[in-house]
Amino acid sequence: MTRVIGLVLLTVLLASCATIGQWIPSGWDANQSARITDIQQAIASVNCGVPQAAQVAQIDLHVSWLIIYTTSRGVSHQDVIRLITPMQQTVTEWLTRAATQEPSRVYCEIKQTVLKQQALLAARAIQGRW
Amino acid sequence: MTLDQLLTCGTPWAEQRAATAHRMLSAHQQGQITTDELAALMTDLAHSDQLNHEADNMELKSLLVTAIMLSVKVI
Numbered sequence: 001m002t003r004v005i006g007l008v009l010l011t012v013l014l015a016s017c018a019t020i021g022q023w024i025p026s027g028w029d030a031n032q033s034a035r036i037t038d039i040q041q042a043i044a045s046v047n048c049g050v051p052q053a054a055q056v057a058q059i060d061l062h063v064s065w066l067i068i069y070t071t072s073r074g075v076s077h078q079d080v081i082r083l084i085t086p087m088q089q090t091v092t093e094w095l096t097r098a099a100t101q102e103p104s105r106v107y108c109e110i111k112q113t114v115l116k117q118q119a120l121l122a123a124r125a126i127q128g129r130w
Numbered sequence: 131m132t133l134d135q136l137l138t139c140g141t142p143w144a145e146q147r148a149a150t151a152h153r154m155l156s157a158h159q160q161g162q163i164t165t166d167e168l169a170a171l172m173t174d175l176a177h178s179d180q181l182n183h184e185a186d187n188m189e190l191k192s193l194l195v196t197a198i199m200l201s202v203k204v205i
Contacts, residue, residue, distance in 0.1 A: 026188075113150060124185065124189070128192055
């Protein structure tokens with residue numbers, strides 16, 4: 001009974017400001033947690049001294065996987081979509097640029113730094129859930 | 131507040147963001163990145179702010195769930 005009361009309270013609290021789908025937090029997901037670590041590893045392993053396109057494509061592959069998987073999980077995981085979308089935009093810009101012309105080494109190093117910071121924030125949010 | 135002041139403002143995320151912006155501008159001034167690359171990297175900082183906001187929201191909601199679950203156990 002107390003669990004039911006708790007769940008009702010939780011739902012009312014989280015649904016009071018907007019639609020339920022937007023406000024109910026997603027729960028723990030082992031696949032999402034593993035994939036965000038893959039993303040962090042792919043970003044960390046980028047070597048700006050060699051051609052970037054294939055390396056960025058690897059990061060993009062992981063990010064796309066996470067987006068597709070999370071979309072399939074349904075409306076209760078919309079918070080993860082909103083979390084990952086800015087990182088996807090950062091990666092897509094790099095991928096598009098590297099596909100046409102090799103970006104400068106310093107651009108690559110700064111991009112890697114920005115993505116490391118983004119991925120760390122995302123990982124803490126995704127892996128810190130119940 | 132200038133970028134230099136933000137570098138030592140005492141707020142970790144702001145200092146980190148300011149250091150990255152400072153590095154971008156320095157690299158551009160030294161001709162290490164193009165104007166187009168600089169614009170793209172600055173846009174990435176805006177993306178980081180969006181991500182930061184969403185991450186904070188998720189952490190707060192997770193804390194709320196934890197607090198409610200603990201309350202339910204006490205009841």
